Amino acid sequence: MGPGVGLIESRQKFVAVAGLAAIAALAFAAIVQFQLFGATAVTAIDDLGEAMAAFIAAAACAWAGRRATGNVRVGWTLMAISAALWGAGEVAWSVYEIGLGIDVPFPSWADAGFLAAVPFAVAAIRAFWTAPRGTASRWRVWLDGAIIAGALTFTGWAFGLRLVLVDPDDPIVEKAFELAYPVADILIGTILILAIRRATHQQQGRMILLLGGVAAYSLADSAFSYLTAAGAYGVLGNVIDAGWVVGYLMIALAAIWPASDAMRAVDRTPVDRWQVALPWLTVLLAGASALFLVLSGHELDLFLTALTGVGAGLLTLNMILTHRDFLAMLIKSQTSEATLAEVIDRAPAGVVRIGNDMRIIDANPRFKALLHTAGNQSGQQITRYFPESEAARFVSRLKGLQSGAEAVEDDSEAVRTDGSKVWVHWSATAVPNLRGGNDFFIAMFEDTTARHEAEAAAAASLEM
Template sequence: MPRASKPLLVAALSVAVVVTLGGSGLLSPWWSQLVDDVGQFLAGVAAILACWLTAARHGGAQRWWRLWMGGAALGWTGGQALWSWYQLSGADALPSPSLADAGYLTLPVLALPAVVSLASARPPAGSPRRRPGQLLMVLDGLIVVGALFVLTWATALGSVVAAGAATPLAYTVAIAYPVTDLVLTIIVILLLATAAPANRGQLALLGAGLLSLSLSDSAFAYLVSKGATSMPPAADAGFVAGQALVAVAALTSARSEDAAPARPGTRWAFMLLPYVPVALTGVLFIVQLARGESMDGVEIAVETAVISLLIIRQAITLLENAVLLDRLSLSQARLAHQAFHDALTGLANRVLFHDRLGHALALHQRDGRPLAVLFCDLDDFKAVNDRHGHHAGDRLLRQVADRLRGAVREGDTVARVGGDEFAILLEGGGDPGGPAERVMAEIGRPFDLDGETIAVGVSVGLVEAGAHGAVPSADALLRRADAAMYAGKRRGKGRLVRYRVDLPDGTGTSDLAEALAATLRSEDGSAPGLDVHYQPIVRLHDGTVVAVEALARWTHPSLGPVSADLFIATAEQIGLIRLVDDFVLDRACRDAAAFRGPWASIAVHVNTSAARLGLPEHEETVRAAVLRHGLAPHRLLLELTETAPLPDLGAAAGAVHRLGRFGVRFALDDFGTGYNALAQLHAMPVDEVKLDRSFTLADGGRSEAICRSIVQICTGMGVTVVAEGIETDRQAAAMAALGCRYGQGHRYGVSAPLNLVAPPGALVLEERAATPLASG
């Protein structure tokens, strides 16, 4: 302790001076006694001044222990003044008992609360006091003191005191010194184990001072019991050193930094300390019984007190343990609640909601129990925070939570899963649209925030488990509800949207995309559920079928039939449209090769993305499909869809030329609505143009003029025109009058499986294995 070095040095020099001068033999006995007594008196005065002057600069326990110790030093110094008077003015060299003993014995009485206060003191930034632990330390000290007193009394102290104590008062005083010194010494040792690390240095100095006083007290008691006529200065060194160490402790401040915590083994030793001397007293009692000796009154009284204190200590320990267990249970319950609930609203958090959703989904999959999820997101909540502050936003969220609880049944789970996002788990059956509508109505009512009315909306996504096929996980179900909610946001907010399979989720895809990808990438390449339907293309003047268009159709095992426009767009979005095109191409070539009779020479039209033109692998796929099934190349007509611009018009034109030389013919599909239709017609040697259905309306206006112009341009270039979307005889007559020779539409038949479209005798009836999907 560097800060205590100088005061310690001064104290050591002072003790050395007093002891050396008093015991040197250079002075007469009276002057030697005077030096000894004055040295003790001045040491006491130094302790008083050090304690009380430094107390003014401190607060709390650091102030109180100095005040208590200053009072203790004052009592002791007063006793020393009387003692010195008796010695120097009277004839009694060791005046005992006397009034000086009353002053001396003031010290242990006031020093006890001083050491307890110092041991319980905490630095300014420290933790709160542990009063029950300090009380146990005091009880442990008393137990140890009592047990050690019984041991010392039975072995030596009793006989010494009895021999030197002529009167009851002398007997009491003789016992008081060793007992009080023993109490203070043991309590200081025990309290050192629980004192704050910052205060252990002060407590160690104070304890060393009290121990020094105790050693001189013990010497004094022994000399008195032996009838000594004087006390050598060396025996009084403890009185000077003790008060000097008290002054040093008062002048030393608590350390600002925490010292290393006590080791677990040290703490166990202090915990077991009171039981060791008690066990020794038991051994002593057994030895006395074996020798036929009886316990005197002092032993019985002190041993009874020790046992009583031990019982009290155990009762306090049990009570404290019960309180700690209650607090631990409450803390665990609080932590469990905090782990699974939102701190702001008190609702379930994402963890608890996910757990309950997983359990509900398991019951749904096992027993078919109804299950629905609502995903709610406040509209324009950020504007509330920006305008009114985050505290107002927090109050609004708490009110929203209360309204959500009131809008659903008690057994439903309401959770806050994000900043202004909430999820509701509905497990009770019935139409979930009812609770969803109540949620929107409740949140739609104005909110009152400190007298100001605030209105917010809510977008709600609703999904029912089992309504759109099997749900693989709780996360997938929650993503579906989230996708439905964001679909409502995109449509203008404040909407309730039920989930559909084509809605993209948070990953940028949808359940439809995942299901389609799984179909197209099936292990055996058969693409289960994917099929090809055909629609006839006819001559308008007589209705004769001249070709059929092959169209992809998909029926999912759980989703059912999926709209062609929807799953084709999805395939393009996820980059798997080529697999669909290749499947239809292979199937169409196989079926067309089997045509017989009236259909033996008709063509088959197959859609292919114009963006694939110019890619070598596409040309190889077309050639391979034609050759594999033995189809005459001129009977295959590839329709170029213009859903995306051509990346390289020159490369696409080259591919058309090369496949045209092979015999494959080409058509521009949906002509007039794509990218650079006239430029493609000019650059690529196509055989047909399929006029988009938007131009087949016979309204006599601009559509008719555009249609007439396209027919004239194509006729002049030798390109056949097919009118799409013909549904009535009037449309057919109008297109024929404009010079269009061929048509396609519901007027001549919808797309259907080949066996429903082809006339009798047009097909070779034989078992054919499913066409595998091209790999890659």
Template sequence: MTSRTDDDAAGAPVAADVAVPVPARPAGTDEPAVAPRARPRLLPTVAAVVATGLFAAWLADDLGSRYLRLLVSDLVFVAAPSVAAVACWRAHRRTDSGHTGWLWLSAGMATWAVGGVIWAVYELVLGIVAPFPSAADVGFIGYALFVGVGIARFPRAAGGFLSRWRSLLDGLVIGASMMLMSLIWVLAPITDDGSWTAKHSVALAYPVVDVIVASLALMRLLVRPPGRRRTWALLGAALILLSATDSLYVAETFDRNFRPGGLVDLGWLATFALIALAATHAKDDRPAPDEQAESLPPSMAQQLVPYVAIGFAAAAYLSFTDTEHGSHHYLWLLVPYVVLVAVRQVVVVADHTAVARDLGQAVERRTAQLRHQEQWWQDLVQNLSDVVMVVGPGGSVEYCSPSIGTGLGSWPGQVEHVADVWSRVHPDDRVAVRRSMSPVLEGRRRQSFVECRLSRANGVWGWFEVTVVGQLNERALVGAVVTLHDVSERRQLTDRLMHQADHDALTGLPNRLSLMRRIDELLDEREPGEGVASALLLIDLDDFKVINDSHGHPAGDRVLEVIGRRLEGGVRESDTVARLGGDEFAVVTTGSVDEVRATADRLMQRISEPVAVGGRRFLVRASIGVVFAGDREHENADALLSHVDIALYEAKARGKGGVVYIEGSEREAAATQVRLREQIAQPDLSQFRIVYQPVVDLATRQVRGVEALLRWQHPELGNVPPDEFIPMAEHGGSIQRLGWWVLESVCRQVAAWSRQVPRHRLAVGVNVSIRQLDEPDFAVRVLDLIDEHGLERDQIILEITEQSLARDFENAVEVVAQLRAGGVSVAVDDYGTGYSSLQYLDRFAADVVKIDRSFVSNLVANEHTQKIVSSVLDMARALDLQSIAEGIETPEQLDVVLRLGCELGQGYLFSRPVGAEAIGELLGAGPLAEPTSAASVSVA
């Protein structure tokens, strides 16, 4: 039970706050929920853009012979309309909308494709230029019949008589404007030569039919509601582009300038790509029910489109009068056009008037709905589930809301005095209630609050939040408002939350916080020298991420629940099993050393038993780290948890599925590891240095580059191996800081070498952690750093290990693409040590493959390894990748690597990792010594 008082009379509320539940839909309204919009289909859009872009690039490069260009052009213009036809047919099958619009559009695209086939027969089979006009023009012009019928078959958008007329006139104005622009800007020289033949008729038919179908599409676009115009916008853009392309084709044909592979071809391809995209998005643009039932006012864009068309038409005519083809006898073109625009304006004004009238009626309807809702809210307040009482100065109840019957159950008789309510207070809460409420009822306090238990009619205790607010009138108490708010569910939730604060929500096991308390309790209970060991076991499920990724998180959660129960069943009641998060568990146990080891073995066996989930059987393995607690004087929960984490890390490093114990003197080594982890989390960069190992041309012994390697010279522990501190830095989050320090230092050093030995343009490989690639601006920062030091971007080669790619391959691919686009080279390091290597190389756009030293060390004695390395080198050559063999230490290894065709190599045979000064000397000395004496001349 809790209580709170508030003596602040000034500005205090005069009534208790009441929580009012809000229903999902007020009574008397009929507003359907808005369905979520479907996500745009990205893949077809990307495919269309890529296909068009590749074709444009091919046209721009002017590649191939004339026949090849004819062949590619003709094949594309049979395939492109065919793809569009298939897309329209699939849209008809997919939308299931009850009309045949997409089917007619599919027939129109097929008709155009037939024209393309006839055209190809002329050029590729008969070997002649297709005449104009020809049989192919039947398909190129006849498509419009099918497309026009198809557009007409689509259902019309809702709207009144004037709205439909406005959309019709808008389409006519746009069509007339397009026709006028086509005649003036493109076809004027054709129609003004004084003659008229079948050739002129066919030439004029192209823009006429194109303008008609484009206008029909734009008419549909202009009446579509906002957010539902994607399909028609794509279709309208395609038909407008087709109109412009056909007009250009006719003009070039008359001028005898048309040839395949020009801008006209690109326009046709883009047209059919847009039509295919429109069909792909057809399902996304089906109108919602409310859009079908109600006409919406035209948007600003819808109103501006016809005026834009009128403006272009006027510009075309004004420019036309200043050309050699301009003359007054073309003035007749403007007469019907101006009349059409004037009629359209009249209809627009009338439509706007009608829309304003409709909006006024809609406002009236909405006002009536608001009145209804206001009454609904008034009824709701009077029927609150909270109990509201007005209590007079003597405790008499002047008003009590009817909800007292539902709030406290069946109430016995009329409530006349506040004591009738207090009699139902739980005995343990009555003193606190009286202490909290009496000052307010007596006029000594403005407001008070308390939570207490009240008995319901059925005898069940419920938790209520009781608020009393005193009502003052010129400092004289005239009453108080008492509000009873049922908080039973909230209290239950609070109890559950308190339980969850100490327990894992999925397994119900104690969590980390509870585990730490239990460890401290156990250490406090231990008596020195009692011969009983206390141990902490840290258990991590190996490769558990595979279950989540392959079968989904629900299956993974179910496996965790089963493992949690097994762990509980495998220990004594006095032991504690906790889940620390993810796939990590911990067990606190006591007993002899042998008993602790037996417990670890038993838990390992129980975990390894198959787990049946949803008809599947999962085999789960685990790694366990175990640490034995020391004396309480030198022990605490944090140290135990840190040391057992070291043991678990070692267990995983040994191959997973094992147990590693840390006890006695081993605790000192674990403490050292903990200290290194703490120090590497905030690294002192003055303790680090960079050494460089040359990468040489195996044929000439010339130094072609170097690899930068990081070294940690610890002031107390000496040289800490990279294999030891690099994983710590990645785990502790400091790898990003170290990585940027290495990159900046390397760039500065390469710039110094360039000044020292300007005839050598040295490339330097720098190892990059996969965690660095997670930084959102990584690629930009790398490029800026290289440019800041005045280097060529390909002088820096970023090396990423194959195993690290598996952690976040998709992000790595994206970042590497940005780096390579900026000119930075990328290498796959330790190639062959991970899995799915071919898959990674296929998608990972690298420049260099570095063969891991584990393969090179076995080359001489193992023919199977030679075959593997040979295959890798063949694959690298096929993918145009440079290959570097790592770890060449003997002349025999060098002979085999050279025989297999590797270009570059590094290793102790040529030079150990050395300082920057030694690299400068090597660059000035020329080729490295012959292999027979290389070891003796290496600088180290």
């Protein structure tokens, strides 16, 4: 069975498992929302369902860690620990509600498990980071991180985080725990968005599922903090509990995401547009939050006003640095192009750059002298210098470079512009681009007419 067939089967199994996870999540949400089986049964399904989702994620991440190597193995192992700690917290919650039949105190041992999961989740996502690609380089990543964290904080503050902080009736310890959940979620969300910003193509599916999972349980965390502070979180739970189930099931799916060996080898392609845009979507979300506040008759408080000023400064700095980096890349590209042109021009053999359409991009003087041609050769078909049969073979050999061959070479008869014939030995290689294709071909031609004639004469002598 070939690797392609194995990948197809893996994807089919993944789709089936994802479908079962979606059905389970929908069933859980319906049971909790509509109280389908009575108070006691719903409470048990609610608590144990959340714990089971977390432990499923822990098992899937541990499985992925055993199959991986290097930092990826570390990342999945840490994520497994994080999910297991959260599941242990939910077990503690279940002991209070189901085993002891009492309201869960706040804070409790359950919160210890929930919050202990946070640093392991942050460390796990950090371990998934790949080498910088595109503009995601070094300290610029942290500037993006500050913008993302500020935007997420603005959105969280606008939609209830402020109420948790300013509630005068909450003891300081309870307030600290209530704030810990949304703050931790903002931190995890920021690190994860930065990880996706640097993700290779083979990582994108997993990173998107991780982002979706973190977003789902982060919304549940924030809603829980808000409803708890408002005294509106029901004894029988709430439909927001489905956020934790969906979140951890998505993390489990991320761990079992299928990937082929060929996909693992692709890690130098540039970032996609959506990866570049992802951090800015958080800024757009913050802008939409501000618009919502204005339209609903609320004014920006002092904290949001200060956050807006800081965000504007960070965005301005980011644009200045982006413009500077763009100019540096443009100058480097032009310098590289000029250096390549100079090397080709001074080469002792005939050298020509050929586009994917088999048209000449440029040729050096030696190539022109070899084929008795003059003037600008750009835009002309390279096949004009070969007889029809030789032209077809030349094109076929160059097309082979698009299938993964490193270089090709051959001997061919060429036709000069004055109609005379010349034998040439040529070699060619493809210059790849960052999208995984070929940018152009470089071919080198040497006059081998004398050698060919000598070999033909020697062969004739042997026959005599």
